[in-house]
Amino acid sequence: MYNKMKKKILIIEDEEDLVKGLKLNLSDEGYEVDWAVNGVEGLRKALEEITDLIILDIMLPEMDGLEVCRELRQKNIAIPIIMLTAKGEEIDKVVGLEIGADDYITKPFSIRELLARIKAHLRRAERDEKAVPKVYSFGDVEIDFANFKVRRKGKELDFTSIEMEILKYFIAHRGEVVARDDFLDKIWGYESYPTTRTIDNHILKLRKKIEENPAHPQYILSVYGGGYRFVG
Numbered sequence: 001m002y003n004k005m006k007k008k009i010l011i012i013e014d015e016e017d018l019v020k021g022l023k024l025n026l027s028d029e030g031y032e033v034d035w036a037v038n039g040v041e042g043l044r045k046a047l048e049e050i051t052d053l054i055i056l057d058i059m060l061p062e063m064d065g066l067e068v069c070r071e072l073r074q075k076n077i078a079i080p081i082i083m084l085t086a087k088g089e090e091i092d093k094v095v096g097l098e099i100g101a102d103d104y105i106t107k108p109f110s111i112r113e114l115l116a117r118i119k120a121h122l123r124r125a126e127r128d129e130k131a132v133p134k135v136y137s138f139g140d141v142e143i144d145f146a147n148f149k150v151r152r153k154g155k156e157l158d159f160t161s162i163e164m165e166i167l168k169y170f171i172a173h174r175g176e177v178v179a180r181d182d183f184l185d186k187i188w189g190y191e192s193y194p195t196t197r198t199i200d201n202h203i204l205k206l207r208k209k210i211e212e213n214p215a216h217p218q219y220i221l222s223v224y225g226g227g228y229r230f231v232g
């Protein structure tokens with residue numbers, strides 16, 4: 001089980017030697033480190049696993065770092081991203097910041113410099129999180145947004161980033177009818193086009209996790225005409 005006392009950093013980079021050095025240094029600093037060797041795997045990990053910060057190389061096999069960054073931001077995933085650029089990739093730097101990277105560092109870089117920036121971005125992310133309630137409970141479910149944990153009857157549940165975002169949105173709009181389109185806009189963003197069926201599938205999974213009887217939900221209600229109402 002994920003130990004939230006440790007912040008988890010995902011490195012998306014194909015240069016194995018660089019990653020080995022980074023992993024060693026970051027572990028020494030008390031971080032948990034995960035590694036993806038290409039853009040596709042990196043994107044999947046960032047979406048499906050709990051991550052506090054991403055170190056993202058631009059030149060990657062299968063899907064480049066800019067594309068990974070763009071996809072994450074389009075899905076409203078707000079994990080801090082520090083891009084790695086090589087000398088001469090000035091344009092990528094600018095594009096990276098435009099599409100939502102928080103910072104960049106040019107190779108070769110000093111590890112102390114990188115560590116300082118990681119600390120600064122993690123601190124800032126923690127400040128931003130204070131805008132939502134740290135802990136929210138309904139029925140036998142307790143959501144600990146600060147530590148990215150959901151418990152039901154005291155037992156910890158596995159939640160993906162997207163599921164967490166959906167719950168957060170529901171809680172911010174509890175009692176209101178939320179149309180599927182609202183989710184598409186607010187969680188997936190205007191520029192990606194999941195089908196309404198995608199939303200329904202996520203809701204189905206959420207219900208299985210938090211409802212006593214998913215076939216007769218008492219928290220995530222279906223609204224006639226195509227939407228949902230959260231009443232927890």
Ligand code: CA
Pocket residue numbers: 013014015057058059060
């Ligand atoms: Ca690379």
